Amino acid sequence: MSTINILIAGAGTTGLMLALRLARAGVPFRIIERNRGPGQAPAAIVAQALAIEFYQQIVLAEQLIEHGINLPSPFELSFPHDDHDDCLLEQLSALGVEVEWGVALQQVEQHRDHVAVTLVKNGLREVCEVGYLCGCEGARGVLRNQHDLTFPSDSDNPLFYVADVVVDGPQRTNVYLRADRHQLTLMAPVRSGMQRLVGTVAPELLAQQNLTFEDERAGAEHRLATTLGKAHWMSTYRVHQHVAEVFRACLMLPGACTPLLKASA
Template sequence: MPETDVLIAGAGPTGLVLALSLARQGIRLRIVDKAPGPGTASRAMVVQARTLELYRQFGIAEEVVQAGIPVEAAHLREAGREVMRIPLREMGTGLSPYPFALSLPQDDHERLLEALLRDQGVAVEWGTELLDFREEAGGIRATLRRDGTEATCAAAFLAGCDGAHSRVRETLGLGFPGGTYAQLFYVTDARVEGPFREDLFVNLQARGLALMLPVRSRGVNRLIGIVPEALSGRHDLRFEDIRPEVEALLGVRVAELNWFSTYHVHHRVAERFRAGRAFIAGDAGHIHSPAGGQGMNTGIGDAVNLAWKLAAVLRGRAAPAILDSYEPERIAFARTLVATTDRAFRGMVGGGLGGQVMRSWLVPHLLPLLAGFTAGRHLFFRTLSQTRVAYHDSPLGEGRAGDVAAGDRQPWVADCDNHAPLDGRGWRLQVHGAVSPALAGAAGRLGLPVDAYAWSRDAEAAGLAEDAAYLLRPDGHVGLADPAQDPARLEAYARRHGLAFAED
C-alpha cells in the first residue's frame, strides 16, 4: 500500500487549494515545497468571482473576502487621462454572490490557505525538494530531499503544482511551447499621496502599460507595468529611474516605496496535463500575460477540478476513467485563455495600427456601448470573472435544458441562492419547479441529494428550464441536463461513470 494517497509538489495557491480540497474529503496526502517557507512578496493579486464561489463550497469564501479588498470599479486611462470607468459590481449583480474582483496579495492568500490546511491536520513540508520519481505498479515512487538527506515516498498519485520550472513536468518530458514577451515588467508596492484608492486603474498608452490596484487594508497600492524601452537593458534599474513616467501614466505621486522588482512575462501551455498517475496544474501547465488577472485563478480552477476527481476515485465513488476528463477540460481552457490574454496584452501595448485602434477607439467607444446593454455587461463580467468557464466537450457532459448545457457552471439564482448547498465534495440533483415521483425515487435509490426550488423569474432569467433536472458535479458544473426528468437516464449516467453518491 502507498504510504499516502496523493503527493503534491508545490505549496503555492494551486497546491494549497488541491491539498485543502483533498484533506476535507479524508484523503491522505503530503504537500512539499523546496522553499524554506511561505513567500513574503508576490505578483498575483486578483481573486475572481468564480474562485470565490469555489471557496464558498469549502466554507472559506467570507474569510478570504474579509482578508482582501473588493475592487468594484476599473478606471481605464489613455496617455495619463481617464477615458472610462467600468462599474464591476453593476456588471456582475445577479450573476454571482461575488459581483466584484477581490484584491488579495498572493503571500497573504497563501498564509490564509496554509492556516486552513493546518486546521485539517496537514502541514506543508517546507524545505523539501522533489528530486525524481517513477511510476510503478499501482502508484508513484518519489525521491525527496530535506536538509541534505534523501528519502522515498510512495503515493498513489502525484500532482505537480511546482510552478513554471516544474520538476514534475520536466521529469515527465512534457513540452512547454510558447514564448517570452520582449517587454521588461516592473512590480512594486507603494503608498501614494492622497486618499487610499480601492479601485483598479489601468493605463493603455502604447508601450506604457501601467496598472494600480489596492494591496492591503493598511493603504498600500500595487503598481505593475512595463519598463520604458530605453531603460529595459539596465541591470541596476531602480524605481526612481521610472518614477516620472509611472506617476504621469497613473496620475499619482508615490510617497513611500516598500519594495521594487523587475521580471519578464511568458506565455506557454504544456503539451499535456497528465501522464499516467502524474498530473500537473497551475503554472506548471500554463503561464500567460497579467492581462485580466487570470493566472492564479486558473491554477486554483485546475486544483478544484483535479481534487474532486482524485477523491472520488480514491474513495471508490467513481470509475478511474473519470480522471481522463481532467486534461481535456483544463487544457482546453488554458489554451483559450493564453491565446485570449496574449491578444489582449499585445493590443494594450502594441505600437502598430491594431494597438492604436484598440486603445483609441475600441476601449473608449465600444466598451461604453456594450456596457449600456445588459447582455454586454454580463458578457464582460462572465469573461473576466471566469464564471463563463465551461466544459462542453467533456466526456462527463450529457444533455441540455433551456440555455444551460452539460459542462456549464450551474447559473446562480439569486432569489433562492441555489449555490448554497454545494460543498465541493458530493454530486447533487437540482430542479427548479416540480420533482416527479419517478425522479425522486431514482435519486433515493442512488443516494443522491435533491435540491428542489419553486420556479421563479430569476431562474428563467438565468437560463434554466422549468422542471428540468440538472445533475451537478462536486465543482458545481452540470454533468447531466435533462429536461424530461427521465430516471432511467439518470441511473444510466451514474452506471456509465461508476458513480456512488451515498455517504458512508
C-alpha cells in the same frame, strides 16, 4: 520504502487548495514544501470573481472578502497571497493536516501503476512509492523538468514590470488604468499605504539590463498623475501561452501548470 497514496509537492496556493479539498473529503495524503515556512511577500494580490466562486464552494469566500479590499466592478478582490495562504494553512491545521516544511521533491520516476519519488530533508533522502503525484511546484518544478515537459518560446511578447510602491494619503481602493500609444500602467491596492503597479516597460528601456523602478518612476507618475513613494521591489515578466505535448497518468501538474492539463486533456 514508504508508500503514499497521494503526494502533493509544493505548498503554494495550488498545493494548499488541493490539500484542503482532499482533507475535507477525508482522502489521506502528504503535502511537502521545500521552503522552511510560509512565504512572507505577496506576489499575487488580485482574486477574480471565478476564484471567489471556488472559495464559495469551500465556504471561505466571506472570510476572504472580509479581510481583502473589494475592487470596483467587475468583481475583484485584492488580497495578498501570503495572507491568503495563511488562511488556507489555518483551515488545514484545524483538520489536523500540517505541511511538511523543508522537504523537497528531488527525483521522479514513473512506473506503470505508481511513481517512485525521492524526497530530501536536511540532506537526508527518503524514497517513496506514490499512487498519484501532484506537482504543485510552480512554473519551474522538478516534475516538469525531469519529464521533459518543455515549452516553445514566444519571447517576442511585450515586457511588463510589476512593483509594490508606497503611496501616502488616504487609502485608495480603486484600480487605475492609464494607457497612451506606447505604454500602459495599472495601479491597484495591496494593503493600506501600498499599491501594486503593473505596466509595460518603456520601449527605450527594453535593452537595458538590471531595470529598477526608478527607470519607470517618471513615466508612471506622469500617467497616473500621482507622486509615488519608495518601491519595495520590482520584477519584470513576459506573458506566455505554454502548451505541453504529452499527458501521463499518475502525474498531475495543476496550478501554475494548468495550461498543460487543459491542452493535453
